[in-house]
Amino acid sequence: MKIFDLHADLAEAIKPFYTDGKTSILKKDWSTRFKQGQIAYTSAASFFVGTESWQEMQDVVMKVKNDITASGYKVIYTKDDLDDEQQGTAFLMTIEGMCGIREDVEEKIQWLYDEGNRIGSLCWNDQNALATGNSGDPTRGLTELGKQAIAKMNELHMIVDVSHANEKTFWDILSCSTQPVIATHSNAKGRCFVERNLTDQQIRAIASKDGLIGMNACCSFIHTEQQKQDALHLAKHAKYVAELVGVKHVACGFDFGEYYN
Numbered sequence: 001m002k003i004f005d006l007h008a009d010l011a012e013a014i015k016p017f018y019t020d021g022k023t024s025i026l027k028k029d030w031s032t033r034f035k036q037g038q039i040a041y042t043s044a045a046s047f048f049v050g051t052e053s054w055q056e057m058q059d060v061v062m063k064v065k066n067d068i069t070a071s072g073y074k075v076i077y078t079k080d081d082l083d084d085e086q087q088g089t090a091f092l093m094t095i096e097g098m099c100g101i102r103e104d105v106e107e108k109i110q111w112l113y114d115e116g117n118r119i120g121s122l123c124w125n126d127q128n129a130l131a132t133g134n135s136g137d138p139t140r141g142l143t144e145l146g147k148q149a150i151a152k153m154n155e156l157h158m159i160v161d162v163s164h165a166n167e168k169t170f171w172d173i174l175s176c177s178t179q180p181v182i183a184t185h186s187n188a189k190g191r192c193f194v195e196r197n198l199t200d201q202q203i204r205a206i207a208s209k210d211g212l213i214g215m216n217a218c219c220s221f222i223h224t225e226q227q228k229q230d231a232l233h234l235a236k237h238a239k240y241v242a243e244l245v246g247v248k249h250v251a252c253g254f255d256f257g258e259y260y261n
Contacts, residue, residue: 001038002038002039002040002041002086003037003038003039003040003041003252004040004041004042004251004252005039005041005042005043005214005252005253005254006043006092006119006182006184006185006212006214006251006252006253007043007045007094007096007163007184007185007214007216007253007254007255008042008043008044008045008254008255008256009045009047009096009255010026010030010042010043010044010045010064010091011044011045011046011047011060011063011064012047013025013026013029013030014026014063014064014067015060015063023066023067023070024067024070024071024072025067025071026067026068026071026073027070027071027072027073028071031071031088031089034088034089035088035089039089040086040089040090041076041082041086041089041090041091041092042089042091042092043091043092043093043094043119043184043253044064044068044091044092044093044094045094045095045096046060046061046064046093046094046095046096046117047096047097047124048060048095048096048097048098048099048100048124049097049099049124049125049126050097050099050123050124050125050126050127050128050133051099051126052097052099052100053100054100054101054102054108055100056100057095057098057099057100057101058100058111061093061095061112061115061117062115064093065093065115065116068091068093073088073089073090073091074090074091075090075091075092075093075116076090076091076092076093076118077116077118092118092119093115093116093117093118094117094118094119094120094161094184095112095117095119095120095121096121096124096161096164097121097122097123097124097126097128097133097164098112098120098121098122098123098128098130098149099123099124099126099128099129101129101130101145101149102128102129102145103145105130105145105148105149105152106148106152109149109152109153109156109158110152110156112158113156113158117158118158118159119158119159119160119161119182119184120153120158120159120160120161121160121161121162121163121164121165121184122142122146122149122150122160122165122169122173123136123164123165123169124164125164127140129143129145129146130142130143130145130146130149131143131146131165131169131172131173132165132166132168132169133164133165133166133169134164134165134166134195134196136166138166138167138168139168140166140168140169141166141168141169141171141172142168142169142172142173142176146169146172147172147176150173150176150177151176153179154177154178154179157179159179159180159181159182160173160177160179160181160182161181161182161183161184162174162181162182162183162186162206163183163184163185163186163196163214163253164196167202170202171205174205174206174209177209179209180209180210180211180212181206181209181211182206182211182212182213182214182251183198183202183206183211183212183213183214183253184212184214184251184253185214185216185218185253185254185255186198186213186214186216186221186253187215187216187221187222187234187237188200188203188237188240188241188244190240190244191222191223191233191236191237191240192221192222192223192224192237193224194220194221194224196216196218196221197221198213200244203241203244203245203249204244204245206245206249207244207245207246207249211249212249212250212251213241213249213250213251213253214251214252214253214254215234215237215238215241215250215251215252215253215254216234216253216254216255217234217254217255217256218255222234222237238250
């Protein structure tokens with residue numbers, strides 16, 4: 001079995017070593033876990049909480065990309081880079097939060113794309129110049145700058161990720177995006193009613209855009225009862241979504257904190 005994981009905060013795994021001059025961190029510290037977990041493809045998410053500048057975003061993106069290549073791994077740029085005979089692990093670069101983009105939206109989205117990022121969310125839980133996350137004002141959604149960002153991402157076929165968007169932003173994105181929209185790491189509110197999970201209506205809307213929903217292994221998104229925060233109940237989320245919109249819209253987006261144990 002080979003697994004494609006749509007969301008892994010790998011930038012967070014290598015950040016502690018940035019200042020130490022250590023390189024090839026993914027190969028040295030994580031290659032065994034990738035192999036044991038049968039991870040053929042995984043997201044390498046550059047994660048931003050909402051306070052970072054554009055320069056800080058650029059710095060993280062380049063360090064992630066450089067570590068992937070220094071570790072001898074392949075970056076996925078197009079569907080032609082996906083190989084059924086893939087040996088080892090290849091990486092899809094993604095952006096989680098674009099808080100550093102406050103002007104020159106099209107130019108900066110283009111830079112993110114040119115450096116290899118193929119999926120992006122406009123916000124994490126924060127409220128920024130583009131959009132509003134789960135912790136932001138529930139009456140505030142996508143901004144005019146955010147609409148420019150969506151248009152540019154659509155032009156580039158850079159996939160929009162709605163996992164951390166609040167409901168207003170979610171529906172604003174769905175109404176203006178002309179391309180498929182995905183939730184890389186979200187579960188079903190019908191199974192676990194927490195803010196980060198998706199309503200049936202949202203799940204159907206993503207499916208109507210020919211999108212995917214990545215099942216999230218974060219315990220608190222699986223079940224409100226601790227004893228049920230396990231793989232079985234995560235699988236029940238996958239079954240729930242599959243029965244609602246079809247299995248072709250179900251993916252993995254594990255969001256592991258301790259990767260691939």
